[in-house]
Structure formats: C-alpha cells, structure tokens
Amino acid sequence: MRIYIFLSAFWVILHNCLQIHAANCTCRTATDDTEWFLLFKPVGLLKAKIISPANAGWANDGANMNTDSGHALVQTLAEWMGPILDDMTALGYSNTPPKSTITSQTTSSKGILMFGNETTDGFWLLHTFERAFPNSVAWSWPSKFTSEGHMALCLSISEDNVPLIVPALQYQEVVIYFGQVSSEKATEFADLTSLIDGSLPxxxxxxxxxxxxxxxxxxxxxxxxxxxxxxxxxxxxxxLAKVMVVNMRIWAVTDNTLQTTCGGKIGFVKVVKSPVTIDGTQNDRSKDKSQWAVIDDKPVFCFTTNGYSTKQRTVAGSATCITQQVVSNLFATSAANFIPCPYS
Known part of the structure; x- marks a missing residue:
C-alpha cells in the first residue's frame, strides 16, 4: 500500500512538472489560438482592431492594451514574457531594441520568432512598437504608445519555415536583442544559430x-x-512595384522627397492621403507608426517596415505580403483617397 501511494504521488508530481514546463507557442486572439491575425491600434485609442480567420472584418480586440490580460498581443506573448526555458527557441530583433537607447540607422525591422517545447509549431510576430518587447519581462504599456498608431502581424508556423525566414532576416540586417536555439533543435535550426552568432555567409x-x-x-x-x-x-x-509588377497604394512615413508617381501603366505608387480612416478611426500620418501597401486589382496586402523617402534607400527592410481577400478589401477602402500625381 505504501509503495502504491508513493508511486501515485511520484506520477502526480512528474505530471505537474511536465505541465509546468510545457510551452506551446502560437498566435492567439483574446480567446483562441489562431493561424494568423492582423492587429491595428488606432491613434489615440487603447483598444486595438483585429482581423483573424474567426471574423470577416475588423473586430475590437478583447481588452485595452494597457492591461496585462485579455488582448491578442499579451496572449500571444505569454511564453515570451515568462521564463524562456533552455529547450525553447526564441529570437527577438528590433532596430530600436528594448532596454536600450540604440537606434539602428541601417535597418527598420522589428519582430519575435518563437517555438515552444511541446510541439514543432511556433509563431512569427512582426510589429511596429519601439523599445518593445523585452523577453522574460511582464507586459507593460508605455504611455506614449497610446497617442501613436501601431500594427502587428502574427503568423502561426511550423519549424519547416525557419530555413526560409532566416535569409529574410539576414537581408533585413536585423538587430538581435535576444537569441536562443534549443539544443534539441541544433541541426534543424543551424542557420538560425548562425544568424544569431553572425556567422552566415x-x-x-x-x-x-x-x-x-x-x-x-x-x-x-x-x-x-x-x-x-x-x-x-x-x-x-x-x-516592390518592379518585382511584383503591380501598382500599389501606400501608407508610410514620408518627408516629401518622394511623391505619388506619374506616367506609364504599371509600377505606380500612390500615396494615401492623411488622415486615413480604418474601421471608423481617424489616423494622422505624423502619429501612426504603421506602414503598409495594398496592391491594385489583387487581393494582396503588405505589412512594410520602410518609410517612403530617398533616405530609405540605404535602410534595410521588408514587405510581408499576404494574399487575403478580406484584408485587401478593407485596406483598399481605407486607401481610396490618395495624393494625385503632381504633374498630371
């Protein structure tokens, strides 16, 4: 009887330990795991707007972003904010790293890539928040974020995508502020290790x-x-316009060194007028950190990291383009008013 009780207690303790150390990293809305979401925090507001497979348009996020529960970012970043265990793989990068005063002049990308120890799945979160998000630190909300507009794109992915993401990040010249590869994934994630230690070709x-x-x-x-x-x-x-062979409408920071382009039938860049309306909210370009492009006549939306100016030619960056009809339609509506060609 004593042996039975001892073994029963042992298995309970073992089960609890495994549960405590199990980490499943995925994109999450306020209520559910999700394949992807696109989040927009309007200028001057605390509650974000979100699009995911669960809704056919913009929906309000579950809670204000200055609270530490109930909204998509805090739910998705739960494992990132907690202790990152040795058997987890995680990467944080930003041109404006948290806990730092450094601002890189040669890159514009911000994001978090993370895989847990429970499955081979993880998430890739792209975002626009400066000095965010430090690893292993509880959620906090700097007051300046409230007056700004921000965007985040989250993709739930399998580890098979890592060899494809690594070269993308290398070309973006990302500034890594935290990097760790699980020893169990040393072979599968060899390129990610090389990205972290700077030894890629x-x-x-x-x-x-x-x-x-x-x-x-x-x-x-x-x-x-x-x-x-x-x-x-x-x-x-x-x-983008040349590689994709498209016309596009863009919302991006600009210093007026570049304008809406003129002439030709393909390769147009049309600059969306400020303020831009997104789900009934008005957002001024000078306060909005989000940057994006919507492709004319195609169901494609791009989350971008670069401003629209001549100075940005020497700044590495990216455009992450999703083919999704609902998202494309919503942003095409927001981009309906654009600055005309100055020479027409």
Missing amino acids: TITPPLWNQQTITTLNSALSTVVYSKTSSSRLEMYGSF
Missing part, C-alpha cells in the same frame, strides 16, 4: 531576397520581400 548580389512561407495548414500564403541597406532600393517604387 556574406550576402552577394542581388541584394534583395524573396521567400514564400505558409501558416499552419496552409491557411495563409505569405511572401516576404527583403532588401539590404547596400541595395540602394527604395522599398515601394524601385523594389
């Missing part, structure tokens, strides 16, 4: 890169376009 021309990744169950096809700081490519007219 030197990039040779062409100085841009294109990778196609998919979310779990192939629910969302995503093409990531990346460019180096030495490419001298302006993100929108010189790069």
Whole structure:
C-alpha cells in the first residue's frame, strides 16, 4: 500500500512538472489560438482592431492594451514574457531594441520568432512598437504608445519555415536583442544559430531576397520581400512595384522627397492621403507608426517596415505580403483617397 501511494504521488508530481514546463507557442486572439491575425491600434485609442480567420472584418480586440490580460498581443506573448526555458527557441530583433537607447540607422525591422517545447509549431510576430518587447519581462504599456498608431502581424508556423525566414532576416540586417536555439533543435535550426552568432555567409548580389512561407495548414500564403541597406532600393517604387509588377497604394512615413508617381501603366505608387480612416478611426500620418501597401486589382496586402523617402534607400527592410481577400478589401477602402500625381 505504501509503495502504491508513493508511486501515485511520484506520477502526480512528474505530471505537474511536465505541465509546468510545457510551452506551446502560437498566435492567439483574446480567446483562441489562431493561424494568423492582423492587429491595428488606432491613434489615440487603447483598444486595438483585429482581423483573424474567426471574423470577416475588423473586430475590437478583447481588452485595452494597457492591461496585462485579455488582448491578442499579451496572449500571444505569454511564453515570451515568462521564463524562456533552455529547450525553447526564441529570437527577438528590433532596430530600436528594448532596454536600450540604440537606434539602428541601417535597418527598420522589428519582430519575435518563437517555438515552444511541446510541439514543432511556433509563431512569427512582426510589429511596429519601439523599445518593445523585452523577453522574460511582464507586459507593460508605455504611455506614449497610446497617442501613436501601431500594427502587428502574427503568423502561426511550423519549424519547416525557419530555413526560409532566416535569409529574410539576414537581408533585413536585423538587430538581435535576444537569441536562443534549443539544443534539441541544433541541426534543424543551424542557420538560425548562425544568424544569431553572425556567422552566415556574406550576402552577394542581388541584394534583395524573396521567400514564400505558409501558416499552419496552409491557411495563409505569405511572401516576404527583403532588401539590404547596400541595395540602394527604395522599398515601394524601385523594389516592390518592379518585382511584383503591380501598382500599389501606400501608407508610410514620408518627408516629401518622394511623391505619388506619374506616367506609364504599371509600377505606380500612390500615396494615401492623411488622415486615413480604418474601421471608423481617424489616423494622422505624423502619429501612426504603421506602414503598409495594398496592391491594385489583387487581393494582396503588405505589412512594410520602410518609410517612403530617398533616405530609405540605404535602410534595410521588408514587405510581408499576404494574399487575403478580406484584408485587401478593407485596406483598399481605407486607401481610396490618395495624393494625385503632381504633374498630371
């Protein structure tokens, strides 16, 4: 009887330990795990708008973003904010790293890539928040974020996508503020280890890169376009419009060194007028950190990291483009008013 009681207690303790150390990393809305979501925090508001497979348009997020529970980002980043165990793989990068005063002048990308120890799945979160998000630190909300507009794109992915994401991040010249590869994944994630320690081969021309990744169950096809700081490519007219062979409407920071383009039948860049309306909210360009492009006559939306100016030719960055009809339609509506060609 004593042996039985001892063994029963042992298995309970073992089960509890395994439960405590099990970490499943995935994109999450306020209530459920999800294949992907696109989040927009309007200028001056605390509650974000969100699009995911669960809704056919914009929906309000579950809670204000200055609270530490009940909204998509805090739910998704639960494992990132907790202790990152040795058997987990995680990468945080930002041109404006948390706990730092450094601002990189050669890259514009921000994101978190994370895989747990319970499954082979993880998430890739792209975002626009400066000095965010420190690893192993509880959720906090700097007051300046409230007055700003922000965006985040989250993709739930399998580890098979890591060899495709690594070169994209290399071309983006990301500044890594936290990097760890599980010893159990040393072989599968060898390139990620090399990215973290800076031992990847030197990039040779062409100085841009294109990778196609998919979310779990192939629910969302995503093409990531990346460019180096030495490419001298302006993100929108010189790069995306030519590589994709499209016309586009863009919402991006601009210093007026570049304008809506003129002439020709393909390769137009039309600058969306400020303020832009997103789900009934008004957002001024000077306060909105989000940058994006919507492709004319195609169901494609791009989360972008670069401003629209001549200075951005020497800044590495990316456009993460998703083919999704609902998202495309919503942003096409928001982009209906654009600055006309100055010479027409």
